[in-house]
Structures are given as C-alpha cells and as structure tokens.
Amino acid sequence: MKLSILFIFLFATLSSVSQTIVSGIVTDNKDNPIEGANVYLDGTYDGTTTNENGEFSFKTDEAGEKILKISFLAYETFSLSKDVSALNNLKIKLRDDINALDTVVISAGTFSAGDNSKISVLKPLDVVTTASALGDFVGALQTLPGTTTVAEDGRLFVRGGEADETQIFIDGIRVFTPYVPTTSNTPTRGRYSPFLFDGITFSTGGYSAEYGQALSSVLLLNTIEEPDQEKTDIGIMSVGAVLGHTEKWETSSLSVNGAYINLAPYVALFPDRNDWIEPFQGGSGEAVFRKKLNNGLLKMYSAFEFSSFDLIQEDINFPEGIHNKLNNKNLYFNGSYKGVLSNNWSVFGGLSYTYNKIDFEVIDDKIEDKENSYHAKFKMKHHFNNRFKLNFGAEYFSTNFNENYNNPFINEISYGFKNNISAAFTEVDVFFSKNLALKTGLRLEYSELFKELTLSPRISLAYKTSAKSQISLAYGNFYQNPNNNILKFEQDLNAENTRHYILNYQLNNEGKIFRAEAYYKQYDNLIKYDTEYADFTSNYNNSGTAYAKGIDLFWRDNKSIKNLDYWVSYSFLDSERDYKNYPITATPNFVNTHNLSVVTKYWIENWKSQIGMSYSFASGRTYTNPNLEGFLNQKTKSYNSLSLNWAYLISQQKILYFSVNNVLGIKNINGYQYADAPDINGNYASRALRPAADQFFFVGFFWTISEKGTDNQLDNL
Amino acid sequence: MTQIKQLIVIVAIVLTGSIQSQTDYEKAMEKAFSLWEVEGLTAAEQFFERIANAEPNEWLPNYYVAQINSLKSWEEKDANIIKAQLDKAQTFLDVAKSISKDNPEILVMQAHIYTNWVVFDGAFYGMKYGATISELYEKAYRLAPENPRVVFSKADWGYGSAQYFGQDTAPYCKEIEKSLELFANFKPETNFSPTWGKERAEQVLKECK
Numbered sequence: 054m055k056l057s058i059l060f061i062f063l064f065a066t067l068s069s070v071s072q073t074i075v076s077g078i079v080t081d082n083k084d085n086p087i088e089g090a091n092v093y094l095d096g097t098y099d100g101t102t103t104n105e106n107g108e109f110s111f112k113t114d115e116a117g118e119k120i121l122k123i124s125f126l127a128y129e130t131f132s133l134s135k136d137v138s139a140l141n142n143l144k145i146k147l148r149d150d151i152n153a154l155d156t157v158v159i160s161a162g163t164f165s166a167g168d169n170s171k172i173s174v175l176k177p178l179d180v181v182t183t184a185s186a187l188g189d190f191v192g193a194l195q196t197l198p199g200t201t202t203v204a205e206d207g208r209l210f211v212r213g214g215e216a217d218e219t220q221i222f223i224d225g226i227r228v229f230t231p232y233v234p235t236t237s238n239t240p241t242r243g244r245y246s247p248f249l250f251d252g253i254t255f256s257t258g259g260y261s262a263e264y265g266q267a268l269s270s271v272l273l274l275n276t277i278e279e280p281d282q283e284k285t286d287i288g289i290m291s292v293g294a295v296l297g298h299t300e301k302w303e304t305s306s307l308s309v310n311g312a313y314i315n316l317a318p319y320v321a322l323f324p325d326r327n328d329w330i331e332p333f334q335g336g337s338g339e340a341v342f343r344k345k346l347n348n349g350l351l352k353m354y355s356a357f358e359f360s361s362f363d364l365i366q367e368d369i370n371f372p373e374g375i376h377n378k379l380n381n382k383n384l385y386f387n388g389s390y391k392g393v394l395s396n397n398w399s400v401f402g403g404l405s406y407t408y409n410k411i412d413f414e415v416i417d418d419k420i421e422d423k424e425n426s427y428h429a430k431f432k433m434k435h436h437f438n439n440r441f442k443l444n445f446g447a448e449y450f451s452t453n454f455n456e457n458y459n460n461p462f463i464n465e466i467s468y469g470f471k472n473n474i475s476a477a478f479t480e481v482d483v484f485f486s487k488n489l490a491l492k493t494g495l496r497l498e499y500s501e502l503f504k505e506l507t508l509s510p511r512i513s514l515a516y517k518t519s520a521k522s523q524i525s526l527a528y529g530n531f532y533q534n535p536n537n538n539i540l541k542f543e544q545d546l547n548a549e550n551t552r553h554y555i556l557n558y559q560l561n562n563e564g565k566i567f568r569a570e571a572y573y574k575q576y577d578n579l580i581k582y583d584t585e586y587a588d589f590t591s592n593y594n595n596s597g598t599a600y601a602k603g604i605d606l607f608w609r610d611n612k613s614i615k616n617l618d619y620w621v622s623y624s625f626l627d628s629e630r631d632y633k634n635y636p637i638t639a640t641p642n643f644v645n646t647h648n649l650s651v652v653t654k655y656w657i658e659n660w661k662s663q664i665g666m667s668y669s670f671a672s673g674r675t676y677t678n679p680n681l682e683g684f685l686n687q688k689t690k691s692y693n694s695l696s697l698n699w700a701y702l703i704s705q706q707k708i709l710y711f712s713v714n715n716v717l718g719i720k721n722i723n724g725y726q727y728a729d730a731p732d733i734n735g736n737y738a739s740r741a742l743r744p745a746a747d748q749f750f751f752v753g754f755f756w757t758i759s760e761k762g763t764d765n766q767l768d769n770l
Numbered sequence: 771m772t773q774i775k776q777l778i779v780i781v782a783i784v785l786t787g788s789i790q791s792q793t794d795y796e797k798a799m800e801k802a803f804s805l806w807e808v809e810g811l812t813a814a815e816q817f818f819e820r821i822a823n824a825e826p827n828e829w830l831p832n833y834y835v836a837q838i839n840s841l842k843s844w845e846e847k848d849a850n851i852i853k854a855q856l857d858k859a860q861t862f863l864d865v866a867k868s869i870s871k872d873n874p875e876i877l878v879m880q881a882h883i884y885t886n887w888v889v890f891d892g893a894f895y896g897m898k899y900g901a902t903i904s905e906l907y908e909k910a911y912r913l914a915p916e917n918p919r920v921v922f923s924k925a926d927w928g929y930g931s932a933q934y935f936g937q938d939t940a941p942y943c944k945e946i947e948k949s950l951e952l953f954a955n956f957k958p959e960t961n962f963s964p965t966w967g968k969e970r971a972e973q974v975l976k977e978c979k
C-alpha cells in the first residue's frame with residue numbers, strides 16, 4: 054500500500070511537470086531567415102536548430118524565468134531572459150558579429166604583418182625572406198609603396214618625409230636610436246633581429262593618436278609573446294656568426310641571442326670603394342624575458358650593441374681623402390606589462406631607456422655624442438561592447454643629449470639640450486555596423502623645451518563597399534620637435550607640423566590583395582637656417598613649409614600560380630620643400646618621383662628550396678650642379694637593382710642560404726659631389742656618389758637544435 | 771519485513787535519483803552521438819554545445835564541439851568560414867582545457883586544430899605552429915604513452931614531416947603499427963570518451979607499405 058503510494062507519487066513527480074512550447078523565427082537584420090542557428094535555454098539541454106525558414110519550436114519542462122540563447126557562426130549570440138511561458142512566437146534578429154573576419158577594417162595608411170590583423174599584406178616571414186632585405190626588417194618594408202629609394206641611407210623615407218620623421222616602437226614603446234651607424238656610402242640596418250617580432254605594423258600616414266613625435270610614419274614592432282619551444286640556434290655566415298638560445302619554464306621564458314659581425318674578410322676578398330683601416334665590426338647581445346602573470350603578461354627586452362670602423366673616404370675637395378673613424382655603444386631596455394582588469398578594462402604600462410654614445414673622428418675633429426633617453430607610457434582600454442571601445446593614456450619622453458667637440462686648434466666645447474615632452478591621448482573605436490567603422494582621437498603634447506602646447510586631432514573612417522572591398526578615409530595632424538642636429542645648436546624654436554589627408558581603397562580576394570591610396574601632406578613650421586650647415590652661427594626659425602602628394606599602389610597574389618608568391622608596389626610622389634637652407638622651394642634629394650618594387654618567392658618542392666627575387670626601380674634624385682643656374686637643378690639617372698636569394702632546407706633543422714644583391718652589377722649613382730671652388734676654367738669639378746660596393750654576396754648556414762627537431766631558422770634569415 | 775522492503779525502496783529511490791541525475795547527462799550525450807550518426811555534424815555539434823552549456827564541469831561536450839568544428843573545416847571552401855570554424859573549435863577546446871588540465875586527448879585535439887591551420891595556409895601557419903604541434907605531441911606522449919590516439923597522431927605527424935624531407939619513414943610506420951595494437955586493446959574511461967582514430971591509422975599504415 055505504502056509502496057504503491059510512493060510509486061504513484063514518484064510517477065507523478067516525473068510526469069506532472071507541464072511542458073511549454075518555445076517558438077519563434079530568427080532572421081538577420083535584413084529580415085532574411087537564418088537556417089541552422091542553435092536555439093536553446095541556457096543551462097539546459099532543451100533546444101533545437103532553426104529550419105530553412107528560420108523557424109524554431111521545441112518543448113521544455115522548464116518553468117519560470119529562463120535565458121533563451123541563439124547562436125550562429127559570424128553573428129553575435131542573442132540572449133533573452135523571460136518567463137518560459139512568454140517565450141513563444143518570438144521574432145528575433147541576430148546582429149552581425151563585429152569580430153567576424155569580414156568586418157570592415159580601418160586600413161588607411163596602414164600595412165600590417167601578422168595574423169592578428171585582418172588586413173595583413175605581409176606575413177612575419179616575409180620580412181626575412183625578401184631577397185633584397187638581407188634579414189633586415191627595414192629592408193623588407195622598403196619594398197612597400199610609400200617608401201622612397203635612398204640607397205646610400207637605408208632608413209625609411211616615407212611619402213616625401215625625411216628619415217627621422219618615422220618613429221619606431223617596440224611593444225608600443227619608443228626606440229630612440231633604431232639604426233646602426235654606417236659610413237656615408239653604405240646603407241644602415243635596423244639594430245634589432247627580425248625573428249624577435251611576430252607582428253609588424255607599418256603606417257605610412259594617418260595613424261592613431263596613441264603615437265606622436267612622428268611627422269610621417271610609425272613602425273610598430275611587437276615581440277613574440279610565447280616562444281614555441283626550447284632550442285639553440287647557431288648561424289655561421291660569410292660576415293660573422295650568431296648564436297641564440299631559448300629556455301622555457303611553466304609560466305616564463307627567456308631568449309638570448311648574440312651576434313658578431315666583421316666585414317674584414319669580406320672586404321679583403323671583395324674590395325670596395327672605401328679605403329679601410331679597420332673594416333666594420335659589430336657585436337650585439339639581446340635578451341627577452343617573458344612572464345605570464347595571473348591576468349597579464351610581463352615582457353622585458355634589452356639589447357646591447359657596439360660597432361666600429363675606421364677608413365679613408367674619397368672626397369672631391371681632399372685628394373688624399375677624408376679620415377673617418379667611428380665607435381658606437383648602444384644600450385636599449387624595454388619593459389612592458391599588459392593585463393586585463395575586471396569589467397572589460399585592460400591596462401598597459403611600459404618604459405624604455407636608451408643610452409647611445411658615438412665617438413667620431415673626421416680629419417682633425419673629434420666629436421663625442423651622448424644620448425640618454427627614456428619613454429614611459431601608461432594606457433587603459435575599456436571595451437564597452439564589440440561596437441564601442443575607448444582607449445586613453447599618458448606618456449612622457451625625455452631626451453638628454455650632449456655633444457663634445459674637440460679640435461687641435463680650439464678648446465674643447467660642450468653643448469647639448471634636454472628635450473622633455475609630456476603627452477596625453479584618447480581615442481574611440483566605433484562600429485556602426487559590420488560595414489562602417491570610425492576611429493577618432495585627440496592628442497595633447499607639451500614640450501618643456503619650447504614651453505609649447507600642441508593639439509592633434511586624428512580621425513579615420515572605413516566603409517565596406519562589397520564583400521571583398523572597402524574604402525577608408527583618414528585625416529590627422531602631427532607634431533614633432535626638430536631633431537638632435539638642430540636642437541643641439543638652437544632651442545628657441547617650435548615643433549614642426551604636418552597634416553595628412555588619405556583616401557584608401559582595398560580589395561581582398563582570397564590570397565590576392567589590391568590597395569590603392571592617394572594622399573596629400575601639408576608641412577608647416579619646418580626649420581630654416583641661413584648657413585650652409587646647421588651650426589652655432591646659424592639663425593634659425595620655423596618658417597619652412599613643404600607639401601607631398603602622391604599615389605601608392607600595391608598588388609599581392611599568392612594563389613594564381615602554384616608555389617609562387619609575389620607582390621608589386623608602385624609609388625608616385627610629388628613633393629617640394631622650402632626648409633633648412635633652401636634658397637627656393639625645390640624637390641629635395643631624397644625624393645624619387647617613381648618607385649617600383651617587385652618581390653617574388655618561389656618554392657621548389659623537389660629541391661626543398663625557396664628562390665627569391667626582388668627588383669627595384671627608382672627614378673632619379675635631385676642634386677645641385679653649381680656649373681648651372683639654380684638649386685637642386687639636376688637629376689641623377691634612375692636606380693635599378695635586382696637581388697636574388699636561395700634558401701635550401703638541408704633537413705628540418707639545417708638551412709643553407711645564399712643571396713646576391715644587385716646581381717646584374719648595375720652601376721647606380723646616388724648623387725654628385727662638387728668641388729667647393731671652381732678650377733681655372735671656372736668649372737666646378739664633380740665626383741659621382743657611388744655605393745661602397747655595387748654588389749653584395751652573402752652565404753650563411755643556420756642550424757637549430759631542439760628537443761624535437763622540427764623548428765628551423767627559416768624565419769631567421 | 772515491510773520495513774526492510776521500505777528501506778530497499780528508499781535506497782532504490784535514492785539510487786534511482788542519483789542515477790537519474792547522471793543519466794540526464796548520459797542520455798543527452800547518447801542522443802548527441804545518435805544525432806551525429808543520423809542527422810550529421812551540425813545537429814550533433816549544436817546538441818553538444820547545449821550540453822556544454824548546461825554542464826560546466828564536463829570537458830567532453832566541449833571537446834566534441836571542438837572536434838566537429840575541426841572536422842567541418844576539412845569540407846569547407848570559404849576561407850572566412852574555415853577561420854571562424856577553427857576559432858570556434860579553439861574557443862571550446864579552451865573551455866575543455868580549463869576543466870581538465872593536462873589531458874592527453876585534449877592535447878591531441880589541440881595539435882589537430884593547429885594542423886588544420888597549417889593545412890589552411892602552410893606558408894604562414896606552418897612556421898607559426900609547426901614546432902608547437904610537435905611539442906604538444908611530446909607532452910601528450912609523456913602523459914599517456916599507451917593512448918593509441920597519442921601514439922598514432924604523433925607518429926602520423928612525424929611520418930608526414932619525414933616524408934616531406936625525404937627522410938626514413940620506417941620508425942614512424944613502426945609506431946603506427948604499435949598504435950593499432952593499442953587501439954585494439956583500448957578501454958575508454960567512460961562510454962563517451964574519445965575512441966576515434968583506428969581507421970585513419972590503418973589507412974596511413976597502408977600508405978607506409
């Protein structure tokens with residue numbers, strides 16, 4: 054009896070639960086039904102899949118207030134909290150997921166390499182497999198449109214801007230002295246080894262309010278967050294050797310890397326146009342330590358480098374040549390913390406310190422430059438939702454520069470300056486829809502040196518015109534204090550200024566990218582002086598102006614031909630300046646009207662080899678011929694160079710690498726030097742400025758030793 | 771006597787109750803597997819997703835959502851969808867990882883997801899994930915040297931690389947042979963634990979010979 058009651062009771066509990074029907078229809082924001090969406094009550098197994106009409110209907114035993122969830126790939130998950138009895142005949146519109154890959158991206162001015170960006174035109178590996186680049190990240194970026202070919206310099210000249218108008222940042226923190234010093238006829242290289250970075254963003258204009266003190270361009274390098282395995286890398290090259298090791302622990306890792314370069318054997322084998330007393334030699338050590346903390350990541354990077362050379366260089370005014378000697382010591386430290394706070398807040402703090410000492414000797418002059426600089430930055434980000442993000446922060450730059458000048462005929466003099474700048478910035482990212490996005494910000498800077506406050510607004514807008522294409526617009530106002538070469542002589546000045554206007558079109562079709570960008574840049578407050586060279590006796594003012602306008606085109610395709618990846622860049626640049634000691638407005642000597650680069654990479658399966666080619670063409674650059682009327686009145690012949698490389702994978706861990714720059718041995722001319730005084734016929738004698746060597750050969754063997762042995766240094770080349 | 775009966779009944783009810791709450795999950799998992807067979811991947815995926823949502827302490831439903839998305843990406847042509855599928859697989863596998871740490875089955879699935887990225891774009895993801903995949907297999911092997919999926923997947927990856935570089939594939943074939951023995955004797959921990967891989971191992975072994 055009792056038993057049966059119990060059974061009845063039990064039975065009743067099981068079946069007496071009343072069932073409710075949950076039903077409705079799911080569409081996108083254009084009322085098209087969505088088929089296959091997952092509809093369910095959160096925390097239960099009850100649910101179903103929408104049919105071809107977007108309809109759903111299912112029974113549930115649940116009662117009371119429940120959360121109905123609807124999820125579908127590429128849409129934001131929908132949630133509705135209601136009493137189950139009210140969950141019927143629903144009409145639900147799913148919103149596009151702004152994080153989805155086909156969302157519009159603000160792309161004006163920006164080239165990205167990496168996988169975190171939806172608009173990557175380059176992959177991290179490209180930086181090191183581009184034939185002409187010789188493993189230098191700057192060299193690889195010179196194959197992108199917007200850069201000009203100043204072959205003897207090696208730094209980045211962007212859209213009619215001088216090289217020092219481009220600033221380089223590692224993990225968001227400024228690098229004050231990014232380039233290795235070289236002789237005047239040899240291109241420089243970036244100091245930092247490319248395989249430390251897994252993300253590179255190169256902006257040729259219109260960049261975010263987070264970045265300042267750059268008139269033309271910013272280059273953002275991000276160090277690898279987590280190395281993939283423990284390994285030892287050994288590299289033996291025709292110009293030196295490299296050794297690296299990575300050690301991993303539970304939550305941290307350390308990579309150290311050392312390199313020694315000595316060009317003595319190379320120049321003994323292939324003499325160049327310099328008369329070397331002591332050929333270039335350099336040593337560097339780098340270490341990166343990363344530690345994962347509970348809610349964030351701490352990275353510490355430091356690099357030490359020394360380099361020296363001693364030579365006699367040809368000069369039209371000194372038949373015996375000019376003696377040039379240089380010693381450089383450079384120390385760089387960069388530490389940053391990136392973390393997540395609660396409630397969609399994230400925080401970033403970083404600090405960099407640079408010590409740079411250069412001793413030069415030029416004939417009888419002895420000059421010693423010392424720079425101590427640091428940069429501290431703090432920023433916060435609030436992610437209100439996928440459609441609205443706020444970023445703000447503050448930073449402080451400090452440069453302390455001192456120069457000692459020593460000459461047998463005068464007493465030693467010492468001079469310098471302190472250039473301290475504080476800045477605050479704020480920026481919002483707004484997605485109105487998957488097709489329309491806006492980024493706008495404001496940057497405020499105060500220069501202690503000039504007691505000057507500057508305000509720079511920035512705005513960019515992107516609109517998706519079709520599934521594969523988009524247009525972007527950008528405007529920005531940028532300030533930068535004059536460089537060390539001016540500030541060491543005169544500090545009563547103002548910041549130089551430029552404004553960028555950019556229109557960008559981008560088509561991205563599965564392995565094929567086409568970009569076209571038109572821009573106009575207006576420069577104001579450029580420094581002018583009234584002597585041949587900037588020195589103590591010069592009178593300086595901020596009355597200089599300039600403009601640059603042009604079109605940049607980029608095409609990349611790695612799909613059409615199997616195993617072939619290639620890109621073509623073309624830039625048209627029209628720029629004139631009235632600055633420095635220019636008597637009139639003229640096109641400066643670092644501007645090429647036409648620049649073309651073609652880079653190809655072909656993988657030959659049977660040979661386990663990648664063959665790379667890069668070709669660059671640049672129209673002539675201006676120079677002043679004193680035998681004729683006018684200023685910057687002539688142009689050199691155009692520049693041409695074809696480079697080849699071959700990377701051969703001997704095994705998974707061993708790579709043999711060859712490269713030749715300027716295979717055809719084309720005799721390029723970078724400009725002309727004229728005698729200070731005319732000869733008896735009233736003619737100024739001239740000398741062509743040629744590169745130290747027309748060609749450069751490189752052979753290297755790279756070996757990676759790891760526990761498993763599948764990693765190699767292809768990304769080291 | 772009746773008291774004893776009563777006791778038995780009560781015990782039975784308590785037991786049924788506890789079994790009942792377990793069978794809810796088990797029933798659901800069974801249904802998900804039958805959906806997989808009858809209605810296909812998407813229906814099963816969505817059901818696993820619901821189970822994953824309702825059972826925050828079970829790694830298996832998350833694991834299967836990851837596996838199904840990983841499998842689906844093989845059939846897909848649209849690059850945007852492939853990326854979204856692999857991202858979804860990763861999201862669910864991350865949840866599985868947070869529930870069950872150092873689980874060799876999850877490590878193998880992680881290696882498979884990365885391998886799919888490599889298949890999707892070898893030039894880029896090969897460099898990015900190549901070494902990580904090897905490291906995952908090493909770690910899984912240290913944890914479970916007798917798990918057939920670990921042994922097979924590790925050998926399969928090694929076989930592929932050796933073949934590519936024209937090196938001797940024999941040691942990997944031997945390992946695959948060994949994995950088949952392990953498959954034959956494998957006892958899954960639960961009714962819903964992963965059991966896949968045998969057919970693929972047989973197929974690769976055929977290529978070996």
